[in-house]
Amino acid sequence: MSQGSSLWSDAWRRLLANKAAVAGGIILLLLIFLAIFAPWIAPHSYAYQNLELGAQPPSRDFLLGTDTLGRDLFSRILYGARVSLLVGFVATGVALVIGVSWGIIAGYFGGRVDSVMMRIVDVLYGLPFIIFIILLMVIFGRNIWLLFAAIGAVEWLTMARIVRGQVLTIKNQEYVLAAQAMGVTNMQMFRKHIFPNILGPIAVYATLTIPQVMLLEAFLSFLGLGIQPPMSSWGTLIRYGVESMEEYSWLLIYPGLTFTITLFALNFFGDGLRDALDPKISSD
Amino acid sequence: MLQVILKRIAIAIPVILVVASLTFFLVRMAPGGPFDAEKVVPPQVMKNLNAVYNLDAPLIIQYRDYMFNLIQGDFGPSFRYPGRSVTEMIFTGLPVTFELAFYAIIVAMVIGSLAGVIAAVKRNTLLDYIPMTIAMIGICMPTFLLGPLLVLYFGIHLEVLPVSGWDSLAGDKILPSITLGAAYAAYIARLSRGGMLETLSQDYIRTARAKGLPEYKVIINHALQGGLVPVVSFLGPAVAGLIGGSFVVETIFQIPGLGRFYVEAAFNRDYTMILGTTIFFSTLIIFFNLLSDIAVLLMNPRARSEA
Numbered sequence: 001m002s003q004g005s006s007l008w009s010d011a012w013r014r015l016l017a018n019k020a021a022v023a024g025g026i027i028l029l030l031l032i033f034l035a036i037f038a039p040w041i042a043p044h045s046y047a048y049q050n051l052e053l054g055a056q057p058p059s060r061d062f063l064l065g066t067d068t069l070g071r072d073l074f075s076r077i078l079y080g081a082r083v084s085l086l087v088g089f090v091a092t093g094v095a096l097v098i099g100v101s102w103g104i105i106a107g108y109f110g111g112r113v114d115s116v117m118m119r120i121v122d123v124l125y126g127l128p129f130i131i132f133i134i135l136l137m138v139i140f141g142r143n144i145w146l147l148f149a150a151i152g153a154v155e156w157l158t159m160a161r162i163v164r165g166q167v168l169t170i171k172n173q174e175y176v177l178a179a180q181a182m183g184v185t186n187m188q189m190f191r192k193h194i195f196p197n198i199l200g201p202i203a204v205y206a207t208l209t210i211p212q213v214m215l216l217e218a219f220l221s222f223l224g225l226g227i228q229p230p231m232s233s234w235g236t237l238i239r240y241g242v243e244s245m246e247e248y249s250w251l252l253i254y255p256g257l258t259f260t261i262t263l264f265a266l267n268f269f270g271d272g273l274r275d276a277l278d279p280k281i282s283s284d
Numbered sequence: 285m286l287q288v289i290l291k292r293i294a295i296a297i298p299v300i301l302v303v304a305s306l307t308f309f310l311v312r313m314a315p316g317g318p319f320d321a322e323k324v325v326p327p328q329v330m331k332n333l334n335a336v337y338n339l340d341a342p343l344i345i346q347y348r349d350y351m352f353n354l355i356q357g358d359f360g361p362s363f364r365y366p367g368r369s370v371t372e373m374i375f376t377g378l379p380v381t382f383e384l385a386f387y388a389i390i391v392a393m394v395i396g397s398l399a400g401v402i403a404a405v406k407r408n409t410l411l412d413y414i415p416m417t418i419a420m421i422g423i424c425m426p427t428f429l430l431g432p433l434l435v436l437y438f439g440i441h442l443e444v445l446p447v448s449g450w451d452s453l454a455g456d457k458i459l460p461s462i463t464l465g466a467a468y469a470a471y472i473a474r475l476s477r478g479g480m481l482e483t484l485s486q487d488y489i490r491t492a493r494a495k496g497l498p499e500y501k502v503i504i505n506h507a508l509q510g511g512l513v514p515v516v517s518f519l520g521p522a523v524a525g526l527i528g529g530s531f532v533v534e535t536i537f538q539i540p541g542l543g544r545f546y547v548e549a550a551f552n553r554d555y556t557m558i559l560g561t562t563i564f565f566s567t568l569i570i571f572f573n574l575l576s577d578i579a580v581l582l583m584n585p586r587a588r589s590e591a
Contacts, residue, residue: 128566130524130527135550215426222428
C-alpha cells in the first residue's frame, strides 16, 4: 500500500494539524516509553518494603513520596503503567480480533447469516457485562489473562457493528463486483480488497476502545476484583490511595492524576484520529 | 404500536431465561463447594449441609428446582449468612440503591440537559465552551476517583459534608448522588447539545420562528421534544452503568445498598447471593432497556414507522 497512499498521507497531515491529538499522542508515546523501560528508569524497587520509610511525603529521594509500607510511589506508578497499558492493548486486541471477524463475516455474506449474527449482537448489547466479568473473576479466580480475555470478550460488539457497516458499503462498489466477476476467492477478496479499506475505522475505534478497557480494568482493581498483589495497576494504586487518603493524600492524588491524564490523552488522540481518517464516522 | 411493544417484550422474556440458566451453570462450574473454605467438618455434617441447600441432587434437578423457585421470586438461601435468604437481602438493599440511583439520575438530567440545551442555543460562545470542557473532564474522570476526591475536599478538607453512611447524618446523601450522577450529567450534556443542534436546524423550527414565535417558546414547545430523544434512548443503557457505578459509590461511602452486598458477595464467594443478584440485575437492565425503547417509540414518530 506504500504507493497509492494519498489517503494515509492526507490523514497524517490532518492529524498533525490537530493540536489536542498531537499532544495526546506525545503523552502516549512518553507513557509507553516509560512503561517499557520502567526497570531502568524506576529509582527504587516497586516491591521493596521499608517500614522505616513508610508514608513519606514527596521529597528529593522519593519524587512522589512513599506508601504506607515504604515503597516508592513513583516507581510503583511506572510499574503500574506496564500493567494498565498491557491490559489496554491486549484486551483491545482480543476485542479487535472477535469484532472484526464477526463484522466482516456478517457484512460480506449478508442475508440470513448477517441477520442472525447481528441479532446476536443486539441481544448481547442489552446484557450487564460488568456483572458477568465480575462473575467470571469470582468463579475462575482473579487471573490476569482471564481478565484480558473477559474484558476483550465484552468490548467487541461495537467493533462488529462498525466493521459490518463498512463491509456492506465496500461490498457493493464496482471494483469489488469486478473482482468477483474475475473469480477472486473469498480469502483473496478479504485480504486484497476488504481489509485494507476498513483499516481506518478499525484503527480509530481501537484507539477509542483502549481507554474504555483501561477504565474497566481499573474499576475491577479498585473493587479488589482485578489485578492482585504484588502486581499493581493504576486501579489498585488508587484503591490503596483511597484507603489512606485522610493522612497521606499524595497516595491518591498522583496515581489518580496519572490515570486521568492518560485517559484524556487517549481520548484526544482517538478523536483526532477519527477526524483525520474519516470525518463521517459519528462520535459513538 | 402495541404490536411493536409486545414483540419487544416477547424477545426480552427468553433472553432473561437464557441469562438466568447461563448464570446458574456458570456458578455451578465454580471449583469447590461453597463450604470448602470453612474448617473441616465431619462427612455426615457435610452431607446434611448439602442436603439443606439441595446440592446433593443431580445438577439437572437442581436447575429445575432453582428455575421453578426463581419464577416465584425465591432466590434461595445465602451460603454465607445462614438463615437469611437472597431474596430478603435483595429487598433490603434494593430500596437504598434505587434511592441513590434516582437522585443520581435527577442530578444528571437536570444539570446535563440544562447545560446541553444552553450550550446548543448559545453555540460557540463561552456558555458553550465552558460546560462542554467540564463535560469532557467528567467523562474522563472515573467514579472511583471523583468520589474520593470529593470526600477529600468537602468532607476532610472543608468538613462541610458527611463522608459516609446513608440516612444517618444530615446531608450524607449529597456526595454519593453527585459522584454517581456526574459522569451521566456529562454524557447527557453532550447528547442533548448534539440533539438540540440537529433539531434547531430543522425546517419546522424555521417555520416556528418565521411565524413570529418568541425564541424561548420555539425551544420549549418545539425543539426540546426532538432534541432530547438521544437523552431518552441513552437512559435505558445508562441503568447498566448506574448499577456498576453503585458498586463503587456504595463501597466508597459505605452505603448499605445492593451494590455493596454484591461486591461483598463476590469477595466472600457467596455463590447463591452472586447467582441471585446477577439474575436480578440482568432482569432489571433488560427491563429498563425495554422501557427506554418504548419511550423513544412514543417520542419519535419516525422510529415508530421504522419499527
